[in-house]
Amino acid sequence: MADPATAPRRSAPMPRRERTGxxxxxxxxxxxxxxxxxxxxxxxxxxxxxxxxxxxxxxxxxxxxxxxxxxxxxxxxxxxxxxxxxxxxxxxxxxxxxxxxxxxxxxxxxxxxxxxxxDNKAAARSAVEHLASVGCRRIAFIGPRDASPSDAADQRFAGYREAVAALALDPDPALVAQVVSFTSGEGQRALRELIGSRTVFDGVVCSNDSVAFGVLAALHEAGRRIPEDVAVIGIDDVRAARFAAPALTSVAPxxxxxxxxxxxxxxxxxxxxxxxxxxxxxxxxxxxxxxxxxxxxxxxxx
Incomplete structure (x- = not known):
């Protein structure tokens, strides 16, 4: 008979927890x-x-x-x-x-x-490509978040830059506006500042739809026609996008x-x-x- 002291020990099986649903x-x-x-x-x-x-x-x-x-x-x-x-x-x-x-x-x-x-980078690239396809050449990006970092914001900004380079669009740094958060208030503030800087732009890629709603409001305030003067696109395609004025084009995951x-x-x-x-x-x-x-x-x- 094997000595219990020298016999190999088997590990006890891990107990299966009861399902809670x-x-x-x-x-x-x-x-x-x-x-x-x-x-x-x-x-x-x-x-x-x-x-x-x-x-x-x-x-x-x-x-x-x-x-x-x-x-x-x-x-x-x-x-x-x-x-x-x-x-x-x-x-x-x-x-x-x-x-x-x-x-x-x-x-x-x-x-x-x-x-x-x-793929947030691909989403932003496709947004820039869409604006370029409707004739935009100076495309702004509202959405980097250096003050409150966001991986989604970083990826979307990287996709924007890649598309601008690939399509030989104007890479003017003045076309990029920071936000603190992905909110309509921040989108409105950033677009007001962009207009106040007298930067020329005919398209805007927004880091998400909430930012885009604020951008639309700021453009209306400034008397800019959408999309005749400035075309706008968001990312996420939330339900409210279809009820914006005008209805918002968006990248829909x-x-x-x-x-x-x-x-x-x-x-x-x-x-x-x-x-x-x-x-x-x-x-x-x-x-x-x-x-x-x-x-x-x-x-x-x-």
Missing amino acids: IVALAVPNLEEPYFAELTALIVRRADQRGLSILIQQTEGDHDREVDIANGVGLPQTDGLIHIPRSLTVGDLTRRTSPGPLVLLGEHIQVSPFTHVTI DNEALVEAALTELERQIASPPGADLPVRHVVVPARIVARASTARTSRTR
Whole structure:
């Protein structure tokens, strides 16, 4: 009989936690229309899968994002969908309560965690290309955020610069205006300053639709015709875009595909045995131009 003291020991299997049917969702700010609409879609699609969503608003605060990643102050959940703004790979690798996790967005682009995103750089490139196709040659960009960094803003600005160079458009630095946040008020302020600087421009790419709504308001104030004098395009295609005056052209991410991929990847992890070596997946969903009146220039206005 083998000596119990020398017999090899088997590791005890990791216990499988009881399913709760609850998934946590960490979102930066529900006052931003895109996040509000994306959250509503996640809730609806999760419900169809028999899951309930526990929504946590982080305001992009690092400590809050870390706490949620660690489950601090949360009831037991089956997994987490996290839209981070300041969380790092190091924070995630030190999670004290590891479990199924899917990241949404471009803040953490390379990591050992499953990640679902749109290509923000390509979205901005296509926005510039669209304005160029309707005759714009001096295209402004409203949206870098040096004072309050944003990975989405950085990627969209990079896409703008790439497209301006590729299309041999005017790269005048005066055509670029900073914002502190992706809000209509900031878009209005930035466009007012651009007009006040007497910079000549005939098209505007906005870092998101909320910024674009402020840009439209500032152009109306200044008596600029849209799109005859200035064509305007946003990114995200929130529902309010179709009701703007004029209706706003926007780059529309495939949010259905984004949510489907996030929930599918999370459920794949939830269904796997604890400790299973699952492949990390990075999913990029497409986006398309939805053309509306704000860029509908005729040959006479080009």
